[in-house]
Amino acid sequence: xxxxxxxxxxxxxxxxxxxxxxxxxxxxxxxxxxxxxxxxxxxxxxxxxxxxxxxxxxxxxxxxxxxxxxxxxxxxxxxxxxxxxxxxxxxxxxxxxxxxxxxxxxxxxxxxxxxxxxxxxxxxxxxxxxxxxxxxxxxxxxxxxxxxxxxxxxxxxxxxxxxxxxxxxxxxxxxxxxxxxxxxxxxxxxxxxxxxxxxxxxxxxxxxxxxxxxxxxxxxxxxxxxxxxxxxxxxxxxxxxxxxxxxxxxxxxxxxxxxxxxxxxxxxxxxxxxxxxxxxxxxxxxxxxxxxxxxxxxxxxxxxxxxxxxxxxxxxxxxxxxxxxxxxxxxx
Amino acid sequence: xxxxxxxxxxxxxxxxxxxxxxxxxxxxxxxxxxxxxxxxxxxxxxxxxxxxxxxxxxxxxxxxxxxxxxxxxxxxxxxxxxxxxxxxxxxxxxxxxxxxxxxxxxxxxxxxxxxxxxxxxxxxxxxxxxxxxxxxxxxxxxxxxxxxxxxxxxxxxxxxxxxxxxxxxxxxxxxxxxxxxxxxxxxxxxxxxxxxxxxxxxxxxxxxxxxxxxxxxxxxxxxxxxxxxxxxxxxxxxxxxxxxxxxxxxxxxxxxxxxxxxxxxxxxxxxxxxxxxxxxxxxxxxxxxxxxxxxxxxxxxxxxxxxxxxxxxxxxxxxxxxxxxxxxxxxxx
Numbered sequence: 001x002x003x004x005x006x007x008x009x010x011x012x013x014x015x016x017x018x019x020x021x022x023x024x025x026x027x028x029x030x031x032x033x034x035x036x037x038x039x040x041x042x043x044x045x046x047x048x049x050x051x052x053x054x055x056x057x058x059x060x061x062x063x064x065x066x067x068x069x070x071x072x073x074x075x076x077x078x079x080x081x082x083x084x085x086x087x088x089x090x091x092x093x094x095x096x097x098x099x100x101x102x103x104x105x106x107x108x109x110x111x112x113x114x115x116x117x118x119x120x121x122x123x124x125x126x127x128x129x130x131x132x133x134x135x136x137x138x139x140x141x142x143x144x145x146x147x148x149x150x151x152x153x154x155x156x157x158x159x160x161x162x163x164x165x166x167x168x169x170x171x172x173x174x175x176x177x178x179x180x181x182x183x184x185x186x187x188x189x190x191x192x193x194x195x196x197x198x199x200x201x202x203x204x205x206x207x208x209x210x211x212x213x214x215x216x217x218x219x220x221x222x223x224x225x226x227x228x229x230x231x232x233x234x235x236x237x238x239x240x241x242x243x244x245x246x247x248x249x250x251x252x253x254x255x256x257x258x259x260x261x262x263x264x265x266x267x268x269x270x271x272x273x274x275x276x277x278x279x280x281x282x283x284x285x286x287x288x289x290x291x292x293x294x295x296x297x298x299x300x301x302x303x304x305x306x307x308x309x310x311x312x313x314x315x316x317x318x319x320x321x322x323x324x325x326x327x328x329x330x331x332x
Numbered sequence: 333x334x335x336x337x338x339x340x341x342x343x344x345x346x347x348x349x350x351x352x353x354x355x356x357x358x359x360x361x362x363x364x365x366x367x368x369x370x371x372x373x374x375x376x377x378x379x380x381x382x383x384x385x386x387x388x389x390x391x392x393x394x395x396x397x398x399x400x401x402x403x404x405x406x407x408x409x410x411x412x413x414x415x416x417x418x419x420x421x422x423x424x425x426x427x428x429x430x431x432x433x434x435x436x437x438x439x440x441x442x443x444x445x446x447x448x449x450x451x452x453x454x455x456x457x458x459x460x461x462x463x464x465x466x467x468x469x470x471x472x473x474x475x476x477x478x479x480x481x482x483x484x485x486x487x488x489x490x491x492x493x494x495x496x497x498x499x500x501x502x503x504x505x506x507x508x509x510x511x512x513x514x515x516x517x518x519x520x521x522x523x524x525x526x527x528x529x530x531x532x533x534x535x536x537x538x539x540x541x542x543x544x545x546x547x548x549x550x551x552x553x554x555x556x557x558x559x560x561x562x563x564x565x566x567x568x569x570x571x572x573x574x575x576x577x578x579x580x581x582x583x584x585x586x587x588x589x590x591x592x593x594x595x596x597x598x599x600x601x602x603x604x605x606x607x608x609x610x611x612x613x614x615x616x617x618x619x620x621x622x623x624x625x626x627x628x629x630x631x632x633x634x635x636x637x638x639x640x641x642x643x644x645x646x647x648x649x650x651x652x653x654x655x656x657x658x659x660x661x662x663x664x665x
Contacts, residue, residue, distance in 0.1 A: 310481025
């Protein structure tokens with residue numbers, strides 16, 4: 001119950017207006033883009049830099065979309081980064097320069113993603129291990145298994161028909177000429193994610209579960225099943241992101257390192273509440289784009305590499321503090 | 333349950349019941365079981381597990397993680413979390429190493445600088461979590477990014493040196509007992525006393541159980557959480573001092589190499605402390621740390637591949653927490 005309701009006062013018209021405005025993350029994104037333009041006036045002269053920025057963000061946006069399902073349900077998934085590493089390294093080794101293998105390897109790694117998500121979900125819901133620990137354990141297992149298998153250095157190589165999902169285009173397309181494949185993946189996956197979270201029974205049940213699992217269970221929600229499905233989606237989205245990472249970047253020993261923390265930061269920047277019950281899929285994915293734009297901005301400004309991390313930390317915490325302040329004011 | 337216990341300066345009965353309910357006995361039993369299993373496994377391979385050297389090795393291995401985990405226990409009990417400890421360890425180690433510069437006369441200055449780092453980080457973490465209302469996961473993750481950026485902007489390699497006298501902390505001891513083990517023992521004893529016997533400890537359990545209820549009962553919950561963060565960061569700083577005394581010089585990666593952030597949380601939860609706060613204790617944490625160290629030593633003696641070790645740790649972590657969760661679910665509430 002808000003204090004205003006207790007006092008019998010009507011909520012101020014300003015507060016009502018604020019509720020109708022789009023999430024602040026969109027404004028932040030515009031500000032960051034403007035800042036990039038100011039810091040480097042030539043940056044957006046060529047439309048391809050904007051496209052490049054978007055392409056760089058696609059994997060993180062997909063991981064964030066998956067992570068957001070888990071966060072809305074009130075859990076954490078710390079295993080998505082190691083899952084991306086697993087996907088890239090396994091794919092490189094299995095495809096091993098044979099184009100004929102690309103398709104079934106792609107299906108296989110997506111299957112691995114689903115399986116890892118299913119395991120995370122079952123361990124969390126059936127064995128009652130807190131998801132923080134369950135997915136941390138999964139991270140240790142996957143990282144160890146990958147390095148064990150590759151003995152430290154990834155081998156093999158991805159073929160063009162595997163990498164095209166991260167770097168190729170569909171051409172010819174009328175009017176625009178060529179359509180980058182990863183953007184097609186982003187639009188399709190993003191639309192599916194938005195619909196799943198905001199327009200289906202599953203999405204509403206998941207949100208209710210994150211808000212109050214007991215109340216959700218008493219209203220007939222199968223809480224363990226809904227949460228498990230959220231983990232499966234997180235694994236699936238991370239695996240798809242892994243395929244794109246394999247296409248977009250050179251293959252390294254740990255291509256997925258750090259994605260879990262970036263995805264959680266991005267989701268939270270987009271207004272997701274840790275602990276569950278409140279999040280917007282579109283805003284969360286915009287948070288990922290904003291985070292990537294922020295990396296670009298710090299790069300363009302010419303900040304020494306280590307200090308970028310420091311500024312990033314201050315900005316994320318500052319944004320969250322501002323959001324918490326707004327929330328307190330709107331409640332008071 | 334800690335959530336419903338009666339509060340107040342006089343009534344300790346409910347709290348004592350809550351503490352008894354969160355006894356660390358099962359974790360110590362698990363530790364004994366794992367120790368015997370490890371000794372058998374090594375023994376069957378013709379090795380010798382139960383030697384003074386091995387037991388000392390297990391204890392010394394436990395010191396660094398143990399010190400961080402003791403501090404982490406405080407923040408987790410308070411319902412918070414600290415992901416910045418790994419970089420606090422690094423910054424503290426580098427600060428001590430640079431300040432001492434190999435001169436025994438500067439030891440106090442180096443120690444003071446390290447502790448100051450812990451104090452500042454702890455206060456900032458606590459203030460951001462309580463006064464600014466930022467979720468501790470994000471607040472301390474942000475702090476860890478800030479510390480990472482600052483330290484790598486300043487140094488890129490081993491810098492400074494600690495004098496030989498300071499290395500005694502890692503390499504000398506009283507008779508067969510290394511100073512480091514005494515340090516961990518003292519830290520655990522002090523932490524246990526603080527949590528189980530002082531007003532601050534009672535308040536910490538209350539705030540972790542329900543910050544709202546605690547506040548309505550007259551506890552200044554913000555102060556309690558800030559104090560917990562200061563204790564946690566200070567313990568991480570002390571860990572940095574121990575590590576730098578062992579390595580003789582500090583480098584920016586000494587904290588992250590040990591993965592002290594996630595490992596300390598794992599040890600605390602392994603020790604039976606509930607991640608949501610309000611239930612658990614530091615004795616369980618010690619057992620959790622020792623379990624990880626026993627496994628580590630046994631795997632090394634058995635010649636297990638280091639990466640397979642990571643896999644096994646993950647499996648054991650999940651299995652151990654699952655078993656204790658099932659035990660809690662079965663026991664009558």
